[in-house]
Amino acid sequence: xxxIDQVLGxxxxxxxxxxxxxxxxxxxxxxxxxxxxxxxxxRSGLMAKGFAMRLMHIGYTVYVVGExxxxxxxxxxxxxxxxxxxxxxxxxxxxxxxxxxxxxxxALTSNADSPLGQLGDATVVVPGATKTGDGVxxxxxxxxxxxxxxxxxxxxxxLMLSRRDHVSNDSAKxxxxxxx
Amino acid sequence: xxxIDQVLGxxxxxxxxxxxxxxxxxxxxxxxxxxxxxxxxxRSGLMAKGFAMRLMHIGYTVYVVGExxxxxxxxxxxxxxxxxxxxxxxxxxxxxxxxxxxxxxxALTSNADSPLGQLGDATVVVPGATKTGDGVxxxxxxxxxxxxxxxxxxxxxxLMLSRRDHVSNDSAKxxxxxxx
Amino acid sequence: xxxIDQVLGxxxxxxxxxxxxxxxxxxxxxxxxxxxxxxxxxRSGLMAKGFAMRLMHIGYTVYVVGExxxxxxxxxxxxxxxxxxxxxxxxxxxxxxxxxxxxxxxALTSNADSPLGQLGDATVVVPGATKTGDGVxxxxxxxxxxxxxxxxxxxxxxLMLSRRDHVSNDSAKxxxxxxx
Amino acid sequence: xxxIDQVLGxxxxxxxxxxxxxxxxxxxxxxxxxxxxxxxxxRSGLMAKGFAMRLMHIGYTVYVVGExxxxxxxxxxxxxxxxxxxxxxxxxxxxxxxxxxxxxxxALTSNADSPLGQLGDATVVVPGATKTGDGVxxxxxxxxxxxxxxxxxxxxxxLMLSRRDHVSNDSAKxxxxxxx
Numbered sequence: 001x002x003x004i005d006q007v008l009g010x011x012x013x014x015x016x017x018x019x020x021x022x023x024x025x026x027x028x029x030x031x032x033x034x035x036x037x038x039x040x041x042x043r044s045g046l047m048a049k050g051f052a053m054r055l056m057h058i059g060y061t062v063y064v065v066g067e068x069x070x071x072x073x074x075x076x077x078x079x080x081x082x083x084x085x086x087x088x089x090x091x092x093x094x095x096x097x098x099x100x101x102x103x104x105x106x107a108l109t110s111n112a113d114s115p116l117g118q119l120g121d122a123t124v125v126v127p128g129a130t131k132t133g134d135g136v137x138x139x140x141x142x143x144x145x146x147x148x149x150x151x152x153x154x155x156x157x158x159l160m161l162s163r164r165d166h167v168s169n170d171s172a173k174x175x176x177x178x179x180x
Numbered sequence: 181x182x183x184i185d186q187v188l189g190x191x192x193x194x195x196x197x198x199x200x201x202x203x204x205x206x207x208x209x210x211x212x213x214x215x216x217x218x219x220x221x222x223r224s225g226l227m228a229k230g231f232a233m234r235l236m237h238i239g240y241t242v243y244v245v246g247e248x249x250x251x252x253x254x255x256x257x258x259x260x261x262x263x264x265x266x267x268x269x270x271x272x273x274x275x276x277x278x279x280x281x282x283x284x285x286x287a288l289t290s291n292a293d294s295p296l297g298q299l300g301d302a303t304v305v306v307p308g309a310t311k312t313g314d315g316v317x318x319x320x321x322x323x324x325x326x327x328x329x330x331x332x333x334x335x336x337x338x339l340m341l342s343r344r345d346h347v348s349n350d351s352a353k354x355x356x357x358x359x360x
Numbered sequence: 361x362x363x364i365d366q367v368l369g370x371x372x373x374x375x376x377x378x379x380x381x382x383x384x385x386x387x388x389x390x391x392x393x394x395x396x397x398x399x400x401x402x403r404s405g406l407m408a409k410g411f412a413m414r415l416m417h418i419g420y421t422v423y424v425v426g427e428x429x430x431x432x433x434x435x436x437x438x439x440x441x442x443x444x445x446x447x448x449x450x451x452x453x454x455x456x457x458x459x460x461x462x463x464x465x466x467a468l469t470s471n472a473d474s475p476l477g478q479l480g481d482a483t484v485v486v487p488g489a490t491k492t493g494d495g496v497x498x499x500x501x502x503x504x505x506x507x508x509x510x511x512x513x514x515x516x517x518x519l520m521l522s523r524r525d526h527v528s529n530d531s532a533k534x535x536x537x538x539x540x
Numbered sequence: 541x542x543x544i545d546q547v548l549g550x551x552x553x554x555x556x557x558x559x560x561x562x563x564x565x566x567x568x569x570x571x572x573x574x575x576x577x578x579x580x581x582x583r584s585g586l587m588a589k590g591f592a593m594r595l596m597h598i599g600y601t602v603y604v605v606g607e608x609x610x611x612x613x614x615x616x617x618x619x620x621x622x623x624x625x626x627x628x629x630x631x632x633x634x635x636x637x638x639x640x641x642x643x644x645x646x647a648l649t650s651n652a653d654s655p656l657g658q659l660g661d662a663t664v665v666v667p668g669a670t671k672t673g674d675g676v677x678x679x680x681x682x683x684x685x686x687x688x689x690x691x692x693x694x695x696x697x698x699l700m701l702s703r704r705d706h707v708s709n710d711s712a713k714x715x716x717x718x719x720x
Contacts, residue, residue, distance in 0.1 A: 001560040003696050008555055011692070015548055020541040039359070041720035043593055046586045049248045050687065053583055056249045057682065065359045066426065068229045068244045069236045072358040088720050090450055094359050101358075131713055141702060141712045142597065144695050147590065151691055152551070155684050156543050162681060172681045173671055178252040178281075179219070179245045179274050180581035180628050181380040183516050188375055191512070195368055200361040221540035223413055226406045230507065233403055237502065246606065268540050270630055311533055321522060321532045322417065324515050327410065331511055332371070335504050336363050342501060352501045353491055360401035360448050399719075409608045416609045425719045428589045428604045429596045432718040454719050461718075538612040538641075539579070539605045539634050 006139055007148075014128045014136050014149040023153070025122035026106045027160050029078055032060060034104075037073050039065040040082035041091055043147045048082045051154040057172040058162045065094065075102040082107075084130030084146035086114020095119050108153065110135040110146050124157075126150045186319055187328075194308045194316050194329040203333070205302035206286045207340050209258055212240060214284075217253050219245040220262035221271055223327045228262045231334040237352040238342045245274065255282040262287075264310030264326035266294020275299050288333065290315040290326050304337075306330045366499055367508075374488045374496050374509040383513070385482035386466045387520050389438055392420060394464075397433050399425040400442035401451055403507045408442045411514040417532040418522045425454065435462040442467075444490030444506035446474020455479050468513065470495040470506050484517075486510045546679055547688075554668040554676050554689040563693070565662035566646045567700050569618055572600060574644075577613050579605040580622035581631055583687045588622045591694040597712040598702045605634065615642040622647075624670030624686035626654020635659050648693065650675040650686050664697075666690045 030036060036055055040048035048064070055062040063070040065079075073079065081095045086109035099105050099119055107120030110127050111134045117123050128146035129138035138145040162172070210216060216235055220228035228244070235242040243250040245259075253259065261275045266289035279285050279299055287300030290307050291314045297303050308326035309318035318325040342352070390396060396415055400408035408424070415422040423430040425439075433439065441455045446469035459465050459479050467480030470487050471494045477483045488506035489498035498505040522532070570576060576595055580588035588604070595602040603610040605619075613619065621635045626649035639645050639659050647660030650667050651674045657663050668686035669678035678685040702712070 001558070001563070001696075003699055004555050004558060004692075007692060007696055007699070008552055011551075012548055015544050018541070018544060023541070037359075042717060043590050046590050046593075050583050050586050052248050053586075054681065054684070056251055062249050064248045065357075067247050067249070068232050069242050069247070070357055070359070071236055071355045089453070090720055093449070093453070098359070131716065140695060140699060141594065141707075141709055142716060144594070144698070148688075148691060148695060151688060152544070152547060155680060155688060156541075156547055158684070159543055159547070159680060167681075169681055175251045176671065176682060177245075177250055177582060179217075179250070179278070180630055181378070181383070181516075183519055184375050184378065184512075187512060187516055187519070188372055191371075192368055195364050198361070198364060203361070222537060223410050226410050226413075230403050230406050233406075234501065234504070269633070270540055273629070273633070311536065320515060320519055321414065321527075321529055322536060324414070324518070328508075328511060328515060331508060332364070332367060335500060335508060336361075336367055338504070339363055339367070339500060347501075349501055356491065356502060357402060360450055397719075412608050416611055422609050424608045425717075427607050427609070428592050429602050429607070430717055430719070431596055431715045458719070535611045537605075537610055539577075539610070539638070 010136065010138050010145050011148050014126060014145060015152060017127050018153055022122065022124045023157055023160065026124055026157055027164065029104050029106055029122050030161060032165065035077045036060050036062040036080060037065055037077060038080045039091055039094060041088050043143065044082040044084060047147055047150050047154060048080065050151065051080065051158065054158045057175050058158065058165060058167040073098055073103055078104045078106060080106045081116060082150060083116050084110050084143040085132040085134060086111045086116035092116055108150050124153060126153050190316060190318050190325050191328050194306060194325060195332060197307050198333055202302065202304045203337055203340065206304055206337055207344065209284050209286055209302050210341060212345065215257045216240050216242040216260060217245055217257060218260045219271055219274060221268050223323065224262040224264060227327055227330050227334060228260065230331065231260065231338065234338045237355050238338065238345060238347040253278055253283055258284045258286060260286045261296060262330060263296050264290050264323040265312040265314060266291045266296035272296055288330050304333060306333050370496065370498050370505050371508050371512065374486060374505060375512060377487050378513055382482065382484045383517055383520065386484055386517055387524065389464050389466055389482050390521060392525065395437045396420050396422045396440060397425055397437060398440045399451055399454060401448050403503065404442040404444060407507055407510050407514060408440065410511065411440065411518065414518045417535050418518065418525060418527040433458055433463055438464045438466060440466045441476060442510060443476050444470050444503040445492040445494060446471045446476035452476055468510050484513060486513050550676060550678050550685050551688050554666060554685060555692060557667050558693055562662065562664045563697055563700065566664055566697060567704065569644050569646055569662050570701060572705065575617045576600050576602040576620060577605055577617060578620045579631055579634060581628050583683065584622040584624060587687055587690050587694060588620065590691065591620065591698065594698045597715050598705060598707040613638055613643055618644045618646060620646045621656060622690060623656050624650050624683040625672040625674060626651045626656035632656055648690050664693060666693050
């Protein structure tokens, strides 16, 4: 189907520009002896939640900023912040605050030069089109291409982490919610 | 103001019927070496979340069924289930499933004889009016009186737990989210 | 039970200080031909959601800031913002932004002189203890007394609106989610 | 990067098996004069929410089952249900209930023969690997390949709908939340 091919072509183009060394930097920061917090608004927030769920499945202590049981973030913690434009107000302010408190930042954005891109101790650039016009051009609405590409990027990062940590699919299955 | 007085009168009447020994039974099940899961739908779900947040503040490992980072529930865990009618479909089915797996159940409902009331290892009856007509009569809509009374009941239970566990207000403040 | 009596005593004291004319001001702003948005963080956010759910039940078009299907807020809309301290960062910034865009603000806070209190076109003061030390003193943790009192206050406001609009309990029941 | 290529290869393979006529069937059911509800658990639920957000952006009245302001679902409504295995308990039960009430069902699943697949008035098969072992084999954990593929599928469906309905990117931008 032509539309599917066009959308896949866009995703393949963006993913071809994601840099392995940036993913490695992110992998190095995300360690089991640190608590990981994730943050994002709108569809970026949904992608951040999907990543958090997988981190839980592979054995990390992880929290979603804004959910019920999320404690205060502290010096030794890691914050993974997602924003296509790198300029989403609430994401920026909370990331800046965490950075000021000494929290390590992993940033995912389409724009390395954006305020969020500049805050990352590790910044992974996913140059998909966003609603502010950054990144690879797209026939899709708003930041759909960024959302899709950051989804794939975070799942690749999960795969890297699960291999580094020697977590099997069966182990992940055993922690998957049984209350659905 | 007359409406306020009427509503407070209703809450006071319901709370006068909450039994101390039932709260003690719930307190005995909720221990720091167990993971606590909370479950509820609609406004009962919001009250369950409010309880979960406070349990986190006073040092418990706690999860909300349906939120992102909630793992599978296991034999040694505790499930706190809230339903005014005691008949909410999803709450009942998941509570039954957990019970079958050996999870300890704390049930909060307006009706001790309801299916949920019968599943509790500890059942706390909060006999506020619900949308199915149980409990103390109310001028308010739907299950508002139950929601209010279960809110107060769970906060009293929090107070009992924090005193038993010697948790201070300052300690609770230090775990309160600093990302708001 | 003594703890229950103490907690109820605190709630009764706070509710005795909620002013009818402030509730009337809020009632006057909340009209069926306007869209209503609600906003709050932490337990205040849960109380805001509980109010939103009831507004839906009695026939309003209502949205929760941060939930999935919430559209952009516009000139003719109303924003109901809840913060005990009146100083919660994200709540304040978004309320200020909405105010600048011409949105009508209903503020609920323990402190009329707080930044949020000052932003309200209608401000309802609910002087329960908060985690920053405002309001009636409490034996409870953090802002529990504020949460309880704002819960009751918003339910009284719901009752005022449902009577003004001639909405019956049966009508509310028919819009209540049947997917629980 | 080799891992990225492998993951993209998997997504491309799955998307090559998504059938255009099934997407057309789904498109025909989703109309502006109907209310659209979305339903899913875990990461499938996140993908369902992402679709709901876009439907809002392009002008639909849409609700997420389980969120605060979701009303009762009725005869003329549409339910979009997502489950990789097609067997997720809560999704199945609520979809069956809605179907019994005369609601039109759009199902997305990896398995046409699953219970959910059988309930669809339109069923879109997205044969990505799931945690129960259906679909195209994957090196990724659990149902990651299904999640990625259903994300792309729902975004393609959004694109089909926006073109059919003549909704521009600027129009979508104007409804995007301005409270982030």
